[in-house]
Amino acid sequence: MSELTVKEWVKQVVKPDEIDKYLIDGKDFINEQAINTTLAKNQKPEKQRIRDIIQKSLCIERLDPEETAALLHVEDPDLWEKMFAAGLEVKRKVYDNRIVFFAPLYCSNLCVNNCAYCGFRYENKDEKRRILTMDEVRQETEAVISEGHKRMIVVFGEHPRSDADYIARTIETIYNVKMPARNGMGEIRRVNINAAPMSVADLKKLWNVGIGTYQVFQETYHKTKYARIHPSNTLKGNYRWRLYALHRAMEAGIDDVATGALFGLYDWRFEVMGLLHHAIDLERQFGIGPHTISFPRMTPASGSALSISSNYLVSDADFKKLVTVLRLSVPYTGLIITARENAPLKKEVIQVGCTQTDASTKIGIGGYTEALKELSHLERQNQEIDKQQFILGDTRRLDDVVLELAEMGMITSFCTAGYRCGRTGDKIMGLLKSCTEGKFCKLNAVLTFREYLDDYASPETKAIGEKLIEQEISQIREIPFFSKGSLLETFDKMYRDTLNGKRDVYI
Amino acid sequence: MSTKERIQKTKNSDLSRKGKLVLLAHELADHFKTDIYFCEIKGKRWSFVAGSDKTVYGSWRFQLNDRWGIISTRKLAEEKDIHLINDMIRGILSD
Numbered sequence: 001m002s003e004l005t006v007k008e009w010v011k012q013v014v015k016p017d018e019i020d021k022y023l024i025d026g027k028d029f030i031n032e033q034a035i036n037t038t039l040a041k042n043q044k045p046e047k048q049r050i051r052d053i054i055q056k057s058l059c060i061e062r063l064d065p066e067e068t069a070a071l072l073h074v075e076d077p078d079l080w081e082k083m084f085a086a087g088l089e090v091k092r093k094v095y096d097n098r099i100v101f102f103a104p105l106y107c108s109n110l111c112v113n114n115c116a117y118c119g120f121r122y123e124n125k126d127e128k129r130r131i132l133t134m135d136e137v138r139q140e141t142e143a144v145i146s147e148g149h150k151r152m153i154v155v156f157g158e159h160p161r162s163d164a165d166y167i168a169r170t171i172e173t174i175y176n177v178k179m180p181a182r183n184g185m186g187e188i189r190r191v192n193i194n195a196a197p198m199s200v201a202d203l204k205k206l207w208n209v210g211i212g213t214y215q216v217f218q219e220t221y222h223k224t225k226y227a228r229i230h231p232s233n234t235l236k237g238n239y240r241w242r243l244y245a246l247h248r249a250m251e252a253g254i255d256d257v258a259t260g261a262l263f264g265l266y267d268w269r270f271e272v273m274g275l276l277h278h279a280i281d282l283e284r285q286f287g288i289g290p291h292t293i294s295f296p297r298m299t300p301a302s303g304s305a306l307s308i309s310s311n312y313l314v315s316d317a318d319f320k321k322l323v324t325v326l327r328l329s330v331p332y333t334g335l336i337i338t339a340r341e342n343a344p345l346k347k348e349v350i351q352v353g354c355t356q357t358d359a360s361t362k363i364g365i366g367g368y369t370e371a372l373k374e375l376s377h378l379e380r381q382n383q384e385i386d387k388q389q390f391i392l393g394d395t396r397r398l399d400d401v402v403l404e405l406a407e408m409g410m411i412t413s414f415c416t417a418g419y420r421c422g423r424t425g426d427k428i429m430g431l432l433k434s435c436t437e438g439k440f441c442k443l444n445a446v447l448t449f450r451e452y453l454d455d456y457a458s459p460e461t462k463a464i465g466e467k468l469i470e471q472e473i474s475q476i477r478e479i480p481f482f483s484k485g486s487l488l489e490t491f492d493k494m495y496r497d498t499l500n501g502k503r504d505v506y507i
Numbered sequence: 508m509s510t511k512e513r514i515q516k517t518k519n520s521d522l523s524r525k526g527k528l529v530l531l532a533h534e535l536a537d538h539f540k541t542d543i544y545f546c547e548i549k550g551k552r553w554s555f556v557a558g559s560d561k562t563v564y565g566s567w568r569f570q571l572n573d574r575w576g577i578i579s580t581r582k583l584a585e586e587k588d589i590h591l592i593n594d595m596i597r598g599i600l601s602d
Contacts, residue, residue, distance in 0.1 A: 172550075190551070211552070420551055420553050420568075421553060422563065422578050423555070424553075
């Protein structure tokens with residue numbers, strides 16, 4: 001933890017040369033005039049053009065801004081149905097039939113920023129401030145593991161007490177936690193981080209302890225709106241420092257990075273274009289696009305009038321559309337839909353091409369441990385707006401969501417194979433674009449779902465899950481790719497080992 | 508030129524570490540008749556640095572030292588013989 005005062009710490013965070021080096025001709029990659037012109041030019045796209053663009057997505061090629069702008073302006077309901085179906089097909093080609101699960105862990109709501117939409121803003125005197133000790137991180141992790149999770153996203157406010165050293169210790173602490181399961185021990189196998197932008201030197205600290213994905217949301221790509229909601233005298237007021245956070249991460253060696261925007265701050269079509277341009281610039285400068293894209297929608301937050309009254313709040317119908325366009329625009333990138341969304345909408349939107357979601361989610365600081373103590377079933381009523389960044393829409397337990405997906409024919413995965421097998425960064429990008437990685441997604445989904453069914457699943461989930469696993473294994477035996485070399489033999493052995501109680505078996 | 512001699516030549520070259528690893532990966536792949544990846548290890552993460560263009564499904568992962576590991580489709584050596592591989596790559600991955 002930094003020994004500087006808060007003011008001293010804030011002053012030394014931003015390194016201007018670690019922004020300037022990524023500018024091209026002195027400019028950043030968000031040209032608002034160009035984005036607005038592109039959107040305006042593509043307002044009434046011809047149907048055949050849209051069909052052609054959909055075909056390009058189905059060939060797993062990233063769309064150009066003109067093409068994305070055209071999709072954003074489709075009005076024909078039949079074309080939207082085709083796009084929804086294409087989104088699911090793109091996802092199946094790249095990532096197969098699985099949905100990966102994770103749990104978020106909020107470690108700290110101390111923050112030096114004053115963002116208009118956030119419950120953590122420092123002027124929010126109603127917010128009960130807390131930062132977890134490592135013992136508390138351990139306890140929270142034990143609770144998460146006991147649900148059956150293997151992956152976490154750990155979230156921090158921007159503050160010297162939760163600096164890169166604290167974050168690195170958190171990662172190490174989480175990786176060291178083990179909890180008994182029905183067979184062997186459960187553990188967290190991948191820790192992703194959602195944190196403030198940092199310098200290359202600080203990012204290397206996270207790299208050195210084995211961070212999974214580094215996630216920084218731009219919130220809004222619109223510069224005027226950004227300035228209005230992030231006071232200029234705060235760290236987060238520096239638009240470009242945030243915009244190039246993931247570029248610095250790549251330079252530090254972290255080759256799995258994640259983008260996102262908070263939908264509801266500005267026009268949703270503009271934000272989709274911003275996310276696309278972000279992906280394009282990462283590809284241009286590093287050869288690798290984002291590992292995932294997130295699209296949280298603004299929900300009520302303590303002390304934030306904006307979270308309720310914004311002119312740009314996104315309807316459910318538009319939310320489904322923007323996720324679909326993102327899916328088609330960046331076909332190889334993971335898409336994360338979270339428990340911010342209510343269960344029925346999440347179920348609907350997962351089917352346009354999302355790849356990851358969370359469940360059994362608690363976003364209060366220390367929320368998992370407190371929930372265990374209370375053993376309350378009235379979870380929505382027990383959310384405390386003054387301890388959380390926002391209010392959740394879906395408070396269901398992991399097993400309930402796993403069951404729902406299984407009934408839909410989608411297999412739950414807790415896979416963490418890629419980043420432990422050298423399938424990272426540009427290596428995994430190539431495999432995703434060629435639809436090869438999805439074959440490994442399929443195998444590892446079966447292996448990790450087997451673990452979940454045997455170690456954590458309710459009898460009802462297990463019954464449906466067994467049928468789903470049978471279907472997946474039948475498909476594996478029929479797909480020619482798996483007959484190459486000794487891959488099928490290797491998988492069969494691994495599956496038998498897992499059935500016999502061996503854990504953390506992956507390809 | 509034998510495999511050992513070619514590896515020695517690579518080690519003595521002016522190439523960057525990554526460049527040496529790329530060549531070394533080819534030599535090992537030829538020698539052991541299998542595809543391999545060299546990975547840099549950070550915690551649980553094994554990040555690809557150099558190796559086969561093909562997909563290597565990780566039947567065999569071996570940690571060479573604190574920082575480096577090899578993944579290959581089949582076992583390259585029994586544990587008692589792993590020093591043979593370490594001898595080949597000493598000087599490239601030792602720091």
